[in-house]
Amino acid sequence: MLYQKYKYLAIIAGLLLNLSANASDPQIHMLVDTCIACHGTDGSSVGSATPNIANMREALFIKAMQDMKSGERPSTVMGVIAKGYTDNEIRIMANFFNQQQAILHRQNFDVQKAQKGRQLHNLYCNGCHTIEGPTDLLSNNLAGQQMPYLRHRLTEFINDADPTVSPLMKNALKHFIDNNSQESLDYLIHYYASLGGK
């Protein structure tokens, strides 16, 4: 596990090399403004399905864009849209969205499921997707992420439909499923949704 974590870290670090943060304000906005009508102001979606990308880990943002661009990671619209941007532009956007504070909007969740989800999260997921405690650079904070999107991603992982998922996540999920029912994944989703804002 530790070895895998370092191997993954190396891949991710590679993606961040040559980071050019030298774009001017108008240049940055010319790029990121095109995403807002789908992903919400500065990447925080009020729409209930499009993923929040505000505050996304830079390396994971780049990986997501590149994997959808190449078609390795399944997507609906993003495969087409990611093609329109150069590697350097993707880095510039990753840097911008990483710096945005996530404004999380209220979602409909079940309080009891969320409570069970919290316990499961602390046991199985918090080691990487740290919600309480110091930020992990390798994995996203899942707090407030849109429920349909979480459900969609986890289903993809379980069905082996996304070959780009990191071995860390894949193993963690296997470990979880081996010890819990698949339905209890739903508790986790309700827990993340419960962390949304007012």
Added chain:
Amino acid sequence: MANLTRRTFLALGAATAGTVGFYTFTSKIKQQVVIIGGGASGIVAAKYIRKADPNIAVTIIEQNQHYYTCFMSNEVIGGSRTIESIKYDYANLKNYDINIVYAQASGIEPNAKQVLLQGGDSLSYDRLIVSPGISFDWNAIDGYDETMVDKIPHAWQAGSQTIVLQKQLQAMNDGDKVIITIPPKPFRCPPGPYERASLIAQYLKRNKPKSKVLIFDSNQTFAKQDLFMQGWEQLYGYRTENSLLEWIPPDRGGKLVAVDAKTMTIHTEDSEHTAAVLNIIPPQQAGQIAIDLTDASGWCPINQRTFESSLQQDIYVIGDACIAGVMPKSAYSANSQAKVCAQAVTASLRGVEMVNPTLVNTCYSIVGDEFGISVSGVYRVQNGKIQVSQGASGSSPILASADYRKSEVAYAHSLYDNITHEMFD
């Protein structure tokens, strides 16, 4: 404020009470941007100019107190959404210090750099953005004009027209026919008429299964055609005897020639058809106020980098009214063009060069409550024209799971919530 005529000053003062004092003191240094039309493009341009430079004063001239989005209005017509859910007002613009004048702009004087308002007032500008959407060519169809829209709606501008069409569908009998006629391209929202036909078919399937919707099309092909037809086959029995929907292209007599409102009959080149509900979508051109900015096509030619009119200096045209290379006339295009234009206007007022534009469009269409499809593109200016960037253009795959189609409906609604949030919150 110094550059407003006295009567307009009073009108504006009433609309923006509280900020008037502020503007009076700073009027000498503030540059004025005036925007005609507070729709999908106009409001967004206003907000992005204010965001880029709070020293620029922005005034929107809008003829209506409320805005009904055309996007998702087909869901209202089909009965899966309320009219209230697509109705918005401009109250929040004050949070951005954007002035709004509720009036119809009646003329533009490029030499005096003034916009004339209905009633005789006028507004001066340093830069003018014209974003009035579309108007209809009422001379194109024999027997159909604007006096008939309460009996035979177009519903191609949302609001009361949307309700007229929705009510007519509810009132008709099971077994009655609905006819939609589609004008030649280009028109607002290329996949829109086919989405409408789909959602009317869905309404009929649930409520009037002996009825049928007939699409008379002036175009031989249409946007996302294969995907629409797949949806029609799966959901509405298309190409079977009991199909709820029929599509008639021009080579099979689909081209509309005349309408007889009294008998509710349409005439094509070689036949005539009667229906209980007629939805005539007339041919379109740029909004009336932009008439002097149009070319022979009826739309406004622009500098493809800046959206400045090719015909008049310091006047910019965005949204459906402009000719933006290969971009379709959609709300997402309008939104994206507004942001580029905001940068162009700000750069021009500062006397600096603007950066290279990047634009995006996505059009979702709801074929059924669980069947969504999309087409997307990223655009850049190449050889002076807005063109697809690096091959980034495409639509939903023809082979896709039911889950995939369903997820696109959720994403379409999500886009709707975010784009209207950006406009009105």
